[in-house]
Amino acid sequence: MNKYSDINESARDVLMEIGNIGTGNAVTALSSMINHRIEIDHPNVKIMEFEEVPAMLGGPEEIKLGVLLELSGDLNGMFMFLISTKFAQAMLGKLLGTEIEDVRNLDDMSLSAVCEIGNIMCCSYINAMTVMMDLRVHVSVPDICIDMTGAILSVPMIHFARLSDELLLIEDKYHFDDQEVVSHILFLPEIHSLERIFKALGEEYEG
Template sequence: MLKNYSDLNAPARDALQEIGNIGTGNALTALSSMIHQTIHLQTPAVRIVPYQDAQELLGGAQTVKVGILIETSGDMNGIFMFLLNETFTRQLLEGVLGKSTIDLREPDEMSQSAICEIGNIMCCSYINAIASMTGMQIHVSVPSSCTDMAGSLLSVPMIHFAQMGDELLFIENCFRINACDFVSHVLFLPELSSIEHLLERLGVS
């Protein structure tokens, strides 16, 4: 029985890496269609990291990020959080809305809706990958978004899942759009029982 994410063995981590690869590939296709531009992607990195290390990997606790949060239920209980830097967010919104002057701290209704949709696409790409590989029934909440410092954004999922320890699954994606490189992150915090169910469905022990 898993007590924390670090108990996952090599086959289990490989399975999560494969889900990350498939989910990111699906997200790439959807985002490219949304912004009508080609997006290139490096192989995503899937890691299990302590909370404090996650802050540093995001550039430090005070680095401003745009966070989109989705909760899952059904066969997979947990949280997905998609984190973007402000430059990448503006690049995506310009492609979706055709405007570059956007106040991310207080976005208008259209911009807010577009931000949530981008996060929804990213997170659901991973959720759909899990569902298609396992047959699990996974329900998702309406996404919520916020622009804040990384430390503040990370405190939200950690408060929800403090009983599982101070670790999280951390997926880093490196994108290239129009010769500009961007990094985004997906934080995946499923309940440990859901992880065990997932691995059982995948035949991984």
């Protein structure tokens, strides 16, 4: 296997299950963090080409907040939590009680809060994988970036372009009060790590 689209339907179901468990864990943690009930739709797990992602996220010039974590150990790769302006404003409003007009001018406390939210979200999926597969994974300190979508995605694109032109994307839609917000998680395991995921779960991953 040398690209994500080589995996079969059975393996895709495994990814969906990881997405379901990770999303459940993430919502529980996030609800506790902001002390507010959150409901979530069924997560949408997609295998996409890099070049398709910016358009799906609102275009390459759309402002996003990206929280990046690197994995090492039994699995190697990256997790990136992409936060829309609307999502950040809603979460920071609940968490800090402040109204954010421009996410590009966040103070240190707000940046720290966003970074922690991204860390919680990504680690919820990472923990779901490691528990299901009995693997040991080390996670880096989260790194946050606020920029246009195209610029944020250039980091994983440059790193993974030599490995694959595809990535795994998990789309979550949240509901609380009268608001609906969407977030995306990009999962970029290196190819040998992707193979290890499916072998650990006893799946024949090749289509």
